[in-house]
Amino acid sequence: MREAAFVKQNKDKWAAFENVLNHKAQMPPDELSDLYIEITDHLSYAKTFYPGSNTEFYLNSLASQAHQKIYKTKRESKNRIVSFWKTEFPTMFYGHRRELLISFLVFSFFVAVGAFSSANEGNFVRSILGDGYVNMTLENIEKGDPMAVYKEQGAFNMFLGITINNIKVAIYAFAFGIFLGIGTLMILLRNGIMLGSFQYFFYEKELLWESVRTVWIHGTIEISVIIIAGCAGLVLANGMLFPGTYTRLESFKRGTKNGLKIMISTVPFFIVAGFLEGFVTRHTEMPDWLALTIILGSLALVVFYYVIYPCQLNKKMQYEPNTVH
Secondary structure (H helix, E strand, O other), rough: OOOHHHHHHEEEEEEEEHHHOOOOOOEEEEEEEEEEEHHHHHHHHHHHHHHOOOHHHHHHHHHHHHHHHHHOOOOOOHHHHHHHHHHHHHHHHHHHHEEEEEEHHHHHHHHHHHHHHHHHHOOHHHHOOHHHHHHHHHHHHHHHOOHHHHOOOHHHHHHHHHHHHHHHHHHHHHHHOOOOOHHHHHHHHHHHHHHHHHHHHHHHOOOHHHHHHHHHHHHHHHHHHHHHHHHHHHHHHHHHHHOOOHHHHHHHHHHHHHHHHHHHHHHHHHHHHHHHHHHHHHOOOOOOOHHHHHHHHHHHHHHHHHHHHHHHHHHHHHHHHHOOO
């Protein structure tokens, strides 16, 4: 069946189900449960025959919302904050895997561009990082402490300043998505090129490992969450550009709402990154094994919460209807 015919055949059921979820209509519990099962069947069909389509995304969103309302037991936590991070956000974020992948690939590409440009253009690093930073770092290298910049400011002030700055960058990456996604891509470009130039600078000075084992203590979460904020900006842009089965205004509202949820989810991670940069990164004397443990642990946390855990919840959500009687 063509996707358009599939949508036309079932859109009235989907609209009725959505109205119940949004408290615009009522439906007997048994009938609602049966319709939910039918919706999940439609979702499975869409995943099989229209993978990556707006129809799949729309049905996944409906099923995710319904899962929260129908199969939530009385023993489940009533704490709104806990439920947001535990179930609401991951099930929503699963539908935006494509935007996350695009954000990651764009950022990685510009990291490579930054490194390549630094290797082939002598003044490129200075034009990106600034003469002040480069000269200061060269002085620190001569003094035998290339990472001394992380020790010059008080730990708490550094933590506070870095956290606020990182959140500001993330907000820009999200908000600039309103410019059809181009603004978000420019933020990813700028930060990717800076990172590539920064790492090549230390590679050229034969200090790549020293920079990696120090900077990535906080940078693993910091960079990862900037990519996720880029994903939020692309979600906003996608809502404007590709409304699918919604009106363009409704699609824009949904894109904005989901993008904001993604942004909210990043705040604790930015606080952790700021804490690490302010209080931990400065201890450049720490053994390599400890630095690697922090780096790999941070990476595992981000990958689990934003990639693995949403997939696990989605699979669980698909199988649960089969247990309903």
